[in-house]
Amino acid sequence: MHLRPGYVEFAWGHPDLHLLPLEHLRHAAVRALADHGHDALSYGAAQGPGRLIEQICARLEQVDGQAARLDQILITAGVSHALDLICAIHTCPGNIALVESPVYHFALRILRDRGLELLPIPTDQDGLRLDMLAQTLAQLRRANRLARLLYTVPTFSNPTGITLGAQRRSRLAEIAAEHDLLVVEDDVYRELWFDTPPPPSMIMYDQAHVVRLGSFSKILAPGLRLGWMMAAPALISRAAGSGVLTSGGGLSHFQAHVVAEYMRLGLLDAHVVDLRAAYKARRDTLVAALLKCLPAGCHFTAPEGGFFIWVRLPEGIDAAALLARAEEARVAYVPGAHFHVDGGGQRELRLAFSLLPPQEMVEGARRLGHVIGAAS
Numbered sequence: 001m002h003l004r005p006g007y008v009e010f011a012w013g014h015p016d017l018h019l020l021p022l023e024h025l026r027h028a029a030v031r032a033l034a035d036h037g038h039d040a041l042s043y044g045a046a047q048g049p050g051r052l053i054e055q056i057c058a059r060l061e062q063v064d065g066q067a068a069r070l071d072q073i074l075i076t077a078g079v080s081h082a083l084d085l086i087c088a089i090h091t092c093p094g095n096i097a098l099v100e101s102p103v104y105h106f107a108l109r110i111l112r113d114r115g116l117e118l119l120p121i122p123t124d125q126d127g128l129r130l131d132m133l134a135q136t137l138a139q140l141r142r143a144n145r146l147a148r149l150l151y152t153v154p155t156f157s158n159p160t161g162i163t164l165g166a167q168r169r170s171r172l173a174e175i176a177a178e179h180d181l182l183v184v185e186d187d188v189y190r191e192l193w194f195d196t197p198p199p200p201s202m203i204m205y206d207q208a209h210v211v212r213l214g215s216f217s218k219i220l221a222p223g224l225r226l227g228w229m230m231a232a233p234a235l236i237s238r239a240a241g242s243g244v245l246t247s248g249g250g251l252s253h254f255q256a257h258v259v260a261e262y263m264r265l266g267l268l269d270a271h272v273v274d275l276r277a278a279y280k281a282r283r284d285t286l287v288a289a290l291l292k293c294l295p296a297g298c299h300f301t302a303p304e305g306g307f308f309i310w311v312r313l314p315e316g317i318d319a320a321a322l323l324a325r326a327e328e329a330r331v332a333y334v335p336g337a338h339f340h341v342d343g344g345g346q347r348e349l350r351l352a353f354s355l356l357p358p359q360e361m362v363e364g365a366r367r368l369g370h371v372i373g374a375a376s
C-alpha cells in the first residue's frame with residue numbers, strides 16, 4: 001500500500017494500521033514460542049495445526065450457533081490463497097466460473113490467473129439476482145456446458161456493502177443443489193457488523209455445495225496471511241492432499257500457532273468488539289460527510305458492516321474518467337468498472353472507510369463532492 005502525502009486515499013480497503021493489536025500479538029508470539037516453539041517452527045500438518053482448528057471450530061460455534069467439525073476446516077494463507085487453492089483442485093483452465101457482479105476485483109484476477117471463463121450474474125439492492133442465476137444455469141445446461149463454481153461475497157459485500165438476506169440464501173442453496181454447483185462464499189467481513197449480526201453463512205444452508213472462506217486479515221492483521229476454509233470433509237482432504245500442502249506442510253504455520261495462542265488467551269472477542277465500534281464510527285462519519293457534500297443525483301446506501309460505501313454518480317458522469325480530476329483534487333477511489341467483468345459500473349465508485357481517520361474522510365468527502373459537482 002502506497003499512501004501519498006496530502007491525498008485522501010479512499011481506494012484502499014485495508015484495516016487502519018492503528019487498529020492492529022500489536023502488543024497482544026507480540027505477547028501471543030512469545031507464548032507460542034515458549035510453549036510450542038519446536039512445533040511452531042517445524043513443518044506443520046497439511047490441514048493446519050489442530051490447536052488453531054479447534055479454536056476456529058469453537059469460534060464458529062459462537063458465531064453460527066452451530067459447531068463446525070474438525071474435518072470441515074483447513075487452515076489457509078488467507079481468502080486469496082484459499083480461492084486459488086479451490087481453483088487448483090476443482091477447476092481446469094477453460095472451465096466456467098460464475099461471479100456475482102459487481103464483485104471483489106482481485107478475486108477476478110485470481111480466477112483469471114487460473115484460466116477460467118468468467119460469467120457475471122447481476123446483483124440488485126438486495127444482492128445476487130437468483131432469477132438471473134437460474135436463467136444462466138438453464139442456458140448453460142441447454143448448451144451442454146457446466147459452471148464449475150459461483151464466487152460470491154454475500155455478507156457486507158466488497159464493493160457494494162450489500163448483504164444477501166436469509167430468503168435469498170435459502171433459494172441460492174436450492175439452486176446450487178439442483179445444478180450441483182459449488183458456491184464459494186467469501187465470508188471475510190462476517191464478524192464486522194455494526195448493529196445486528198448478518199444472516200447465517202451459506203454453509204448453514206447446504207454443507208455439500210458450499211465452501212466458506214474466512215480470514216484473519218480484517219479482524220486481526222492482513223500481514224499474518226492466515227485464514228481458513230470450511231467445506232465438506234472430502235473437499236478438505238482433497239485440498240490437504242494437494243501437491244503444495246503435501247510438499248510444504250500446513251500454510252502460514254508459525255502464524256497459525258501465534259493466532260491459536262492469541263485466541264486461547266481469549267483476546268479475539270474483545271478485539272472484534274472494539275473493531276466493530278471503531279468501523280461503525282467511521283461509517284457514520286463518512287455517511288454524514290457524504291450526505292452533506294455530495295451533489296444531488298448521487299446515491300448510496302449506508303452499509304451495515306464491512307469496509308465500503310458504493311456511490312452511484314449522477315447520469316452522464318463516468319467514474320473512471322472523473323478519477324483524473326479527483327486525483328488533481330487529491331482524493332482517490334476505485335472506479336466501479338474494476339468490479340465488473342463485462343464493462344458495467346461506469347457510474348459507480350467504491351469508497352473504503354476502514355483505513356482513514358475520521359477528519360481525513362470528512363476532508364475527502366468535501367473534495368469528492370466538489371469534483372462531482374463541477375462535472376455535473
Ligand SMILES: Cc1ncc(COP(=O)(O)O)c(C=O)c1O
Pocket residue numbers: 013077078079080081104153158186188214215216217222226227
Ligand atoms: C472480499 C474480499 N475477499 C478477500 C480479501 C483478501 O483476503 P485475504 O487477506 O484473507 O487474502 C479481501 C480484502 O480486501 C476482500 O475484500
